[in-house]
Amino acid sequence: xxxxxxxxPSGLPxxxxxxxxxxxxxxxxxxxxTGINQIIAESKTAKASFYDHFSSKELLGREYLAQYGxxxxxxxxxxxxxxxxxxxxxxAWVRLIKRQNRSGVFYGCxxxxxxxxxxxxxPVLAGAIAELAAETIDAISGxxxxxxxxxxGTPKHSRGVARRIFHVYEGGVxxxxxxxxxxxxDDIEPLCxxxxxxxxx
Amino acid sequence: xxxxxxxxPSGLPxxxxxxxxxxxxxxxxxxxxTGINQIIAESKTAKASFYDHFSSKELLGREYLAQYGxxxxxxxxxxxxxxxxxxxxxxAWVRLIKRQNRSGVFYGCxxxxxxxxxxxxxPVLAGAIAELAAETIDAISGxxxxxxxxxxGTPKHSRGVARRIFHVYEGGVxxxxxxxxxxxxDDIEPLCxxxxxxxxx
Numbered sequence: 001x002x003x004x005x006x007x008x009p010s011g012l013p014x015x016x017x018x019x020x021x022x023x024x025x026x027x028x029x030x031x032x033x034t035g036i037n038q039i040i041a042e043s044k045t046a047k048a049s050f051y052d053h054f055s056s057k058e059l060l061g062r063e064y065l066a067q068y069g070x071x072x073x074x075x076x077x078x079x080x081x082x083x084x085x086x087x088x089x090x091x092a093w094v095r096l097i098k099r100q101n102r103s104g105v106f107y108g109c110x111x112x113x114x115x116x117x118x119x120x121x122x123p124v125l126a127g128a129i130a131e132l133a134a135e136t137i138d139a140i141s142g143x144x145x146x147x148x149x150x151x152x153g154t155p156k157h158s159r160g161v162a163r164r165i166f167h168v169y170e171g172g173v174x175x176x177x178x179x180x181x182x183x184x185x186d187d188i189e190p191l192c193x194x195x196x197x198x199x200x201x
Numbered sequence: 202x203x204x205x206x207x208x209x210p211s212g213l214p215x216x217x218x219x220x221x222x223x224x225x226x227x228x229x230x231x232x233x234x235t236g237i238n239q240i241i242a243e244s245k246t247a248k249a250s251f252y253d254h255f256s257s258k259e260l261l262g263r264e265y266l267a268q269y270g271x272x273x274x275x276x277x278x279x280x281x282x283x284x285x286x287x288x289x290x291x292x293a294w295v296r297l298i299k300r301q302n303r304s305g306v307f308y309g310c311x312x313x314x315x316x317x318x319x320x321x322x323x324p325v326l327a328g329a330i331a332e333l334a335a336e337t338i339d340a341i342s343g344x345x346x347x348x349x350x351x352x353x354g355t356p357k358h359s360r361g362v363a364r365r366i367f368h369v370y371e372g373g374v375x376x377x378x379x380x381x382x383x384x385x386x387d388d389i390e391p392l393c394x395x396x397x398x399x400x401x402x
Contacts, residue, residue: 116318167392187365191369191392
């Protein structure tokens with residue numbers, strides 16, 4: 001296929017087109033299974049333009065992850081802002097996951113999927129993923145701390161509780177992806193509520 | 202590198218050498234990132250011998266998964282046989298995970314890692330992974346059912362409880378892999394015990 005430099009009907013700048021195509025392919029067929037040439041062909045850009053923006057697939061992977069991370073954290077923050085109680089936040093998060101699942105373009109946790117694919121081969125990407133996972137836990141922890149402070153009197157280890165909530169989210173999306181059974185997504189909410197309710201661990 | 206047909210010092214048959222090398226590379230650097238040529242070179246076999254045993258990487262992947270599955274289910278069954286109470290089984294399972302982690306060759310859940318790497322590209326492998334995940338849940342469920350029956354009087358939904366225990370296992374190993382924080386492995390036991398204790402969900 002001859003790379004084309006023609007403007008895409010979407011009107012998106014080249015870099016955004018490359019990133020959008022990369023995101024779609026990384027999430028559906030996988031990061032490791034996606035080659036630069038396929039991204040160039042499917043985003044209708046020229047090879048030279050690709051290298052103007054990204055000197056390697058690894059750097060494209062980093063930018064994809066950073067873009068995903070910004071959206072993911074903004075979504076979490078929005079759901080937390082709108083939730084007066086952690087239980088509401090969990091319910092909203094689970095609704096979002098189920099909506100993504102029904103849309104047919106849900107492939108589980110993009111962070112974890114990417115992590116599985118870089119193995120020992122990319123400490124740079126593994127490090128960026130670890131940072132984003134820690135930021136996710138920190139965001140939940142900050143929200144819980146604020147909530148507990150406002151109520152006072154209930155000392156909880158908000159970071160540990162946040163880590164276990166993230167644990168239950170990861171477990172649910174992985175069991176769902178492994179088995180294809182939607183019941184795994186239904187388990188997320190009661191397991192998180194049990195953690196919040198009785199600070200069980 | 203010239204492929205060699207010489208016997209390996211290990212004395213293993215060619216097929217076992219190929220499978221052992223594939224397992225090591227699939228788990229450390231990833232399935233998608235491992236090419237047939239690297240497996241042939243590192244297992245010191247000839248290209249023709251590879252194709253005598255496996256007509257494609259996907260079929261090698263299936264056999265690797267089947268071999269992993271047999272070992273994994275046998276280990277679970279052994280731990281369950283030795284555990285008079287589900288709490289003992291959970292404790293033994295967590296000890297095993299932590300021992301693997303300390304050994305420095307733990308990369309998380311091989312099933313989930315493989316699943317993330319085949320994306321939409323291999324329905325055959327995705328199907329085999331779904332079967333193995335279901336067998337894992339069934340094995341735990343069978344053990345729980347036996348335990349509950351022996352005690353009678355405590356009606357529990359053993360398959361749902363088993364699925365949630367698997368959920369917590371998957372969540373723990375993924376949060377560990379994402380963050381590198383061993384505390385995620387420490388969370389597995391109390392979260393599983395909470396599920397068993399209060400049949401919380």
